Amino acid sequence: MENKVGDEMYSMIRTLYPICRSITGDGVRTTLAEISHHIDINIVEVATGTQVFDWVVPKEWNIRDAYVISPQGEKIIDFKASNLHVLNYSVPINKTISLDELRKHIYTLPDQPEWIPYRTSYYNETWGFCMAHNDYLKLEEGSYEVVIDSDLSAGSLSYGEFFIQGESDDEVLISCHICHPSLCNDNLSGIALSTQLAQQLQGRKLKYSYRFLFIPGTIGSITWLSRNQEKISKIKHGLVVVCVGDEGQFHYKKSKSGDAYIDRAVENVLNHSGHDFGLIDFYPYGYDERQYCSPGINLDVGSLSRSSHGQYDEYHTSKDDLALVSEQALSESLTCYLDVVDVLENDQCYMNLSPMCEPQLGKRGLYRKLGASEGRAFGEMALLWVLNMSDGKTSLLDISNRSGLAFPEIKNAALALKQAELLQ
Amino acid sequence: MENKVGDEMYSMIRTLYPICRSITGDGVRTTLAEISHHIDINIVEVATGTQVFDWVVPKEWNIRDAYVISPQGEKIIDFKASNLHVLNYSVPINKTISLDELRKHIYTLPDQPEWIPYRTSYYNETWGFCMAHNDYLKLEEGSYEVVIDSDLSAGSLSYGEFFIQGESDDEVLISCHICHPSLCNDNLSGIALSTQLAQQLQGRKLKYSYRFLFIPGTIGSITWLSRNQEKISKIKHGLVVVCVGDEGQFHYKKSKSGDAYIDRAVENVLNHSGHDFGLIDFYPYGYDERQYCSPGINLDVGSLSRSSHGQYDEYHTSKDDLALVSEQALSESLTCYLDVVDVLENDQCYMNLSPMCEPQLGKRGLYRKLGASEGRAFGEMALLWVLNMSDGKTSLLDISNRSGLAFPEIKNAALALKQAELLQ
């Protein structure tokens, strides 16, 4: 009850954690099915071979088992223990090879010798295993049996979409990637937060429409954009939801323009969040903001996360696990996202109806009674800021930014002034 | 003789200090009469009940005496000892009450237990006393006789106005509030400096016209603006003169736009003043700049002070007394105001008449004789800056700001170049 939404998000992550996802295949489908238990997403399948802009939807990858048996007959690598052990998108293999040959197909992290790295090879057909460097060092000369029981064949790419119609057709895009296997922060946290956010917005009276995309990274956003080009221009603001479950400092990676409305809204929220945070200028790497901000798409999409892309030790390793994320961190992140929605939904430009000097707040019950008392309630400063700046062109977000007062306080002051018929 | 103007301003403060002023009443009239001994101000009376924008001119307040007599028959609070003892604008009262009842009407400063606070209740009819917290703690149970011999009745609001016609009808507004009782820095210092400034400008050949307002805070500026709407658009620049007598660091509170001409002029002067100073972004609180910068008035008015509004310990207490202000501080403040006037009066855009490369200064007697000597008089740099930047669009103030050379030096260089027919 203390942190019900945090618990719900964490619980969803725990459910999704064991599944071996990739950019295509049944792992993605199982994940989308789980999301469907919370919100009524539309699940879309796009056939292998479909041209999507400069790309082609790849073959579908499915895997049942994978292992390596040592010369001593011991199963030293086992997909069933961790799906990170297999190079994601490995082609099937079943043969006995020398240690030298095996070594060419093994990935480790010498600097983190107990951790299994996460590696992929989507567009180059090969096979491989990932393992702890300490285990790698123990490998002895001899013949190894290597088995990857996978398929790489025609099928389809799967993604989920959830749409909430608001008063306006102008859209806010919320996008998260769903292609990573057993990695909690990157990006089961994003899936859980997006799902929770959709649940909370569903049924609310909203100004904007909200589009949630649950897609495999890169090829998923390219596929959606390619097949929904008529919808692109409706997207006014967007956020890529990633790495929102760890306890690291908040980070906001700005949109390409750097001063888009979404950038100013998120910065305002973070400024008043009580959390330390870092601002990161756009760079054409990271997650799907790369596609949304490509020159032909050019959407105002940023990314609000805790630890940012590649900037935490556990990134893309077996330590990005259930211990790295917490109910508390997820819940704080959700609050930030909801506060951003509050700005998007409630920001507007008012006109002061009594613009010649200050109106007399006292006769309207809006003024402290003693003219020279020392404690000045912030409420009064918010009233004065809103009155002073409301010229029909300056928005509440602008007023919040200039005054240094939090958006909700400015919003509340505006509502009180509207009620007193001082604002329109 | 050393600091004649400082002495004059301090002497005026000493004369005005004992008077019990408020936003209306005879205290204001006596103050205006004293100002009249120095400059020929026009004194205006506006009747109680007059509508001024959203406000109404309030009843006039006058007070003759006030005191509290203890159960032991001792006069423990006495208006005659300090007019701050009475809640400003208190309604009349004359009765005997319990200590509990008395306490509800007493204001103290627990953090500064020896000081009397200054409190007002202009628009809420009540009564009260202010006292040192240490004295408050000594109050014993029993019956107290409380007397406030005041009137709150129809009358008028008084203010003073002084106008100097310059060559142009464009005006510079100099505004100070005159409503505070025995408080020296806030704002007898402002009254004294404005008076002295008016005396010094009177009779000078001036480009701008100068309008000096001596008004009660808030209601005074609202009244003047409301009744002089046709004059508002003539005001091109303005300064609110407050807290200019203490020895605190200079502060300039910018106009609403933040980069108005007056803002750049004052910043330039402070940069070269030799004093440390702080710049304060506009906020819709403080003094009458709140009204001048309201959205329907929107004048370029800032405020140049020493310690700024509310930012010194003695603010609105009995310690804002004759010891807090000094001849030296007043005189330094006046110098800054005069330097700002110097910029306003003398700034202009010149055109270099010999713009193809540098003109030969030597043949015009404007160049040091030895081409490679090491000591470079600043005078020469000022000449070179003025020549380099004078394209008919760049003003002397711009040149001073870019070069880092003081405005007077740039002005003098321009005059020398004009004499040499190199500038127009």
Add this chain to the structure above:
Amino acid sequence: MENKVGDEMYSMIRTLYPICRSITGDGVRTTLAEISHHIDINIVEVATGTQVFDWVVPKEWNIRDAYVISPQGEKIIDFKASNLHVLNYSVPINKTISLDELRKHIYTLPDQPEWIPYRTSYYNETWGFCMAHNDYLKLEEGSYEVVIDSDLSAGSLSYGEFFIQGESDDEVLISCHICHPSLCNDNLSGIALSTQLAQQLQGRKLKYSYRFLFIPGTIGSITWLSRNQEKISKIKHGLVVVCVGDEGQFHYKKSKSGDAYIDRAVENVLNHSGHDFGLIDFYPYGYDERQYCSPGINLDVGSLSRSSHGQYDEYHTSKDDLALVSEQALSESLTCYLDVVDVLENDQCYMNLSPMCEPQLGKRGLYRKLGASEGRAFGEMALLWVLNMSDGKTSLLDISNRSGLAFPEIKNAALALKQAELLQ
């Protein structure tokens, strides 16, 4: 072989060092003749008395010998030992005078008592000697024989010009002053670097045309500008080459506008040079940029140097000698100039031909094979930046500045993408 160009530049400085140059006369002609051994400059003579804008070409100065003989018959000052001993442009004199009279004509540096200062008196006809302050203190009472065997008479001002025609008539101006006598950093270093730069650009396929001016300071640039007014508008960017031989930190003095293209190009190069550097805002003093940036000329000309004008102890003294400059420093400076030329020549705006999301780099052999490896080659980031920013309006220099990647890397990425037909 290690530093062939550094050796060549140093060797040229050594050859030019003994010559007594001034703003006119045979010293300049001998210097131009030496430059002619390296590049085929056009040598121009402009007659004494010629009007050049506000100035007149002065009389020509030549000197054969100068000395002072002490009462003891000793030659205590000797032009043949150092040409700095004579006040540059001294009129001839041959007489015996008292010590008191002699002192009025002697210049020393009391703070650097072993160094001879460099002094001039171009536009005020007088005579004088410069000497070490310690020697000055040893002068005894008595009669001194002073001899300056010089001419100041009608002749001409000499300068050199070298032009390389590029594809475009748009010009880059490279300007250095040649009027200083035995001073190495100021400005034999500039002469040597300009000459070497001209040699290296000559014969290259170039987008811009390059104009090199070897001119006496001030009067030389004024003369060239005055007599080539129709060419001024062709000059798009320019650099004044001075003090490029000492080991001091790099400095770039910006053009008058401060954000001209040349300013951004030089700052970009310095940012990636691996050297510390300082940026200096334009001021109307220093070298010939004063003339190029005068309001009627208004060219985008900055100045890239090591130690900047007047900011090193040896400036304008006998210690600005062959020990102050080095092959290494000259060579580093040349590299910076060549890098600036690389930007000017190769910067352009490309258009991404596959702007809808990222193109698939892998199928074009432009992508690392493993999608999630941790080491990210900068090469890939350069590709992504160029693709993301190439909208036909954003230049490679802009992309380099925004990405923080060096211009050559961005340029190479663009070439690879152009080859892959992803860029136009």
